[in-house]
Amino acid sequence: MEITKEYEDGLKLMEELTTNAQQIQEQVLSQILTTNAGTQYLSRFINGDADKQCFKTNVPIVTYEDIKPYIDRIANGETSNILLTQPVHEFHLSTGTSGGLPKLIPVTVGTYNQRAVYYFTLQFGFGDLDKTGKRLQLLFAKTGSETACGLKATTVLTSMLNQHQFRTAIPKLLTSPIETIFCPDNNQSMFCQLLPGLIHRDEVVSVCSTFATVVLRATKFLEQYYGELCSNIRTSRISVWVTDPGCRNIVTSIVKPNPKLADSIENLCGCKSWEGILRKLWPKAKLVDAITTGVMSQYAETLEFYSGGQPLVSTGYICSEAICGINLEPLSKPFEVSYTFLPNMAYFEFPPVEKDGATICLNRFSLMLNLLILIIPIQSWRHFKGAGFHNNTPQFQFIERQNVILSIESDKTSELDLLNVVNEAKTLLDPLGFILRLYTSHVDASSIPGHYVVFWELKAKEGNYDNIVELDRTIMTECCSRMEESLGFIYRLYRKENAIAALEMKVLKQGSFEALMDYHVSQGASLIQYKGPSCIKSKEAINILDSRVMARFFSPKKPKEFG
Incomplete structure (x- = not known):
């Protein structure tokens, strides 16, 4: 360097x-x-x-x-x-x-002056890396809104991208044109950011986004659309469903017929295993730059699988109140x-x-x-x-x-939030003659995008629960929808944009939570002080409950963004 x-x-x-x-x-x-x-x-x-x-x-x-x-x-x-x-x-x-x-x-x-100082400070970590090529940095700006007095209300990223110095720097630093970043349709934006990223694959020196989830989401998108992306590269004809004028015009000016490149990418993506696919597609990339700390650490293992040994870099810590470290x-x-x-x-x-x-x-x-x-x-x-x-x-x-137990993207669900949404949904159990005995939850990050899993153990008001063969699917899926509708604005926003998958409910056999308690006691917990967790993160604990699942249900519709 x-x-x-x-x-x-x-x-x-x-x-x-x-x-x-x-x-x-x-x-x-x-x-x-x-x-x-x-x-x-x-x-x-x-x-x-x-x-x-x-x-x-x-x-x-x-x-x-x-x-x-x-x-x-x-x-x-x-x-x-x-x-x-x-x-x-x-x-x-x-x-x-x-x-x-x-x-x-x-x-x-x-605030703007601080931000400029911060981003200058960030640059020194990798010397002249940006001078040797460009970043494949997946960014998605939001339109935002206006307050009653006419001032804009928008995300930090969108605010940054709207500033002149950043807009003029983007063509020099990134493979993604500004028009694709500001596209209001996330699928078109993703497609039209990956397209030039693949065309200029030999120039890419890093694969980046804000959080690990975004990089994984892009990988899943690539897995679904690589054939179509290669077709665009092979023929220079842009897919008809890309209708956003800004996206379509800019990628049309970039894409030239290149059958050799298309064949090369298609061969790489058509292999049986996608282990190391990011390194294979972008061989000159030195790192994957995305936050993998805090709640994002649950995605590190999956991202390492796709990165093929490229370092995973978390450059800084920023919160809404200030730039911290x-x-x-x-x-x-x-x-x-x-x-x-x-x-x-x-x-x-x-x-x-x-x-x-x-x-x-x-x-x-x-x-x-x-x-x-x-x-x-x-x-x-x-x-x-x-x-x-x-x-x-x-x-x-x-x-x-503090108090956050479930998070996939920027959504943050606390123990109290979960209690409230479960209480809202369990009212639907009355027609079935059941009561909710116990519940817990976890985030399933094994697929992309991740989703919330809520475990329910039900008890029949009358009779023997274990004799029940089938639950009313309509009511149980409505329970899932009711929980999603009761979750916070950010969760509902990301569900609408497919950044979070449908909430899953797993109904457990009788005695499942006793088995979970036995496990924790065997690991040193005090029986008299044991408290059933609202969220579990231990793979062993999750496996105990998964082995006792008798029925699974998913929310059949996306919740309203507002409401």
């Missing part, structure tokens, strides 16, 4: 940031307070006093719901200074809401990845948290974010594990979101 000036500048910047982390954090907090101390929200607590100790003593840690009324007022047309000094240019839509609509995160010029050892295995906090991105604090009756300060901590643009201490409800230091800056491994 050539040591370029950009690479050296990136290393120098990271050394400065991580060596002087404490001073930089003090400067960040001072800047926040000096700028925003007079806002309506902060004046309630510090009355214009920009002293850091006054802030730490008097400004409470809150949740999003506590500041939502202020954000709603701005979205409805009031001036930004009720909450922050800088004008709000747009809102980002979070994906961290397990139920209801996404959160609105105010965005200012300061960067992976300084990008070639680490997914389960070993740690991120280094970027002290110039936000003001971070690590208050001790209660877990299982004990106060945890060192090994696991919650993260309080004081946004650079929004001086409000917001509990981010995430669990991280301390992973040492780089120079004077803490490093962390993402463990889980």
Whole structure:
């Protein structure tokens, strides 16, 4: 790898940031307070006093719901200074809401500047990799909406892609034309991003997307459509179902008849096993760049199968509230990845948290974010594990979101969410004469896309349950639909777009949960303190329940996106 000036500048910047982390954090907090101390929200607590100790003593840690009324007022047309000094240019839509609509995160010029610094910092990790070719980076922008005052509300990715500097950089960096990224039809977008990616397969230096699920979804799509893609390459005639004008026009200008390339791709894809298919199709790619930490770690094994030994790289950790950290050892295995906090991105604090009756300060901590643009201490409800230091800056491994038990894409379903949807669906059991005895769940990531599995053990109100041969399929599938309809907005959105497959219910034989309890006790759990889990992740535990399934049902229709 050539040591370029950009690479050296990136290393120098990271050394400065991580060596002087404490001073930089003090400067960040001072800047926040000096700028925003007079806002309506902060004046309630510090009355214009920009002293850091006054802030730490008097400004409470809150949740999003506590500041939502202020954000709603701005979205409805009031001036930004009720909450922050800088004008709000747009809102980002979070994906961290397990139920209801996404959160609105105010965005200012300061946010854009931060983002530019962050993406510059990311580039140094692989030296001149982008100078040797292009990325096959699968991106899907959303149209977004407008608030009552006319400000845009959109995803972080869409906001980034709409900025001039990113739009002008895309043709130099990516095989995907901007027109394909902004196509509103995900299937057409995927087809028209993979098409130039295959045509320029010898130029691809990395296969990328935001999350592991997107890369796996693209692999599944390729498995279904490789024959048609090869036909397009062989004849230069674009498939008739690609009707989006932007997509059709741009790929028509790219695709030239190339029977030799089409035959080569078809031979690779027509083999019995797809192990290592990403390496075979893109032989010069040095890595697969997608998040495989946290809930995405469940997909690492499958992605490794397809990648054929190419490193799986999780470059950074970003949440709705702020940019948090960067992976300084990008070639680490997914389960070993740690991120280094970027002290110039936000003001971070690590208050001790209660877990299982004990106060945890060192090994696991919650993260309080004081946004650079929004001086409000917001509990981010995430669990991280301390992973040492780089120079004077803490490093962390993402463990889980607090209370989230099921997640496939950006959907986040908590224990309470699951309880509510199960309670909603089980009311349909009355005509069958059954009651729901016990339930649990897990995410099935063995197929693409993944889906929720909910295990139900039923008990007959009268008679012997074991004598029942067949359940009413209509009612049981309606139970599945009722659960999906009751899940959060983000889940329903991804179901509509086929990024999450239909929810599956597995009805268990009598005594299945006792068998599960016996297993946990055999592994050291206390019989008297054993609590049936709302979600199981152990393969052994899942196998125990799967071996006792008497009937399976799937949701027969997609839930409404809104409702």
